[in-house]
Amino acid sequence: NNSFLSKVDPTLYISQRIGNIYTGSLYSCLVSLLILDPTIKNKNVMLFSYGSGLCSSMLTAKIQSNPLSDYQIQNIIDKLKTRVKISPE
Secondary structure, eight states: OHHHHHHTGGGGTTHHHHOOOGGGHHHHHHHHHHHHOTTOOSEEEEEEEEETTTEEEEEEEEESSOOSOHHHHHHHHHHHHTOOOOOOO
């Protein structure tokens, strides 16, 4: 679906690489968006998190400009690329 690919997929960059971090997932999705759209400016985003025990949170935010520097973005990408895959055995 084109809507999913344009609106949701860019937020999954980190979680697709490190897995679910539960409470932190909401914020890793936000950072993923900032990484994959470094020129983001004046955009409204909706953040939704569902936890166990029927607890959920939904909030909106306006990103006035990307707070991450080019160095910070590249540093996160580099750290994710240098991980070593190890067999559970």
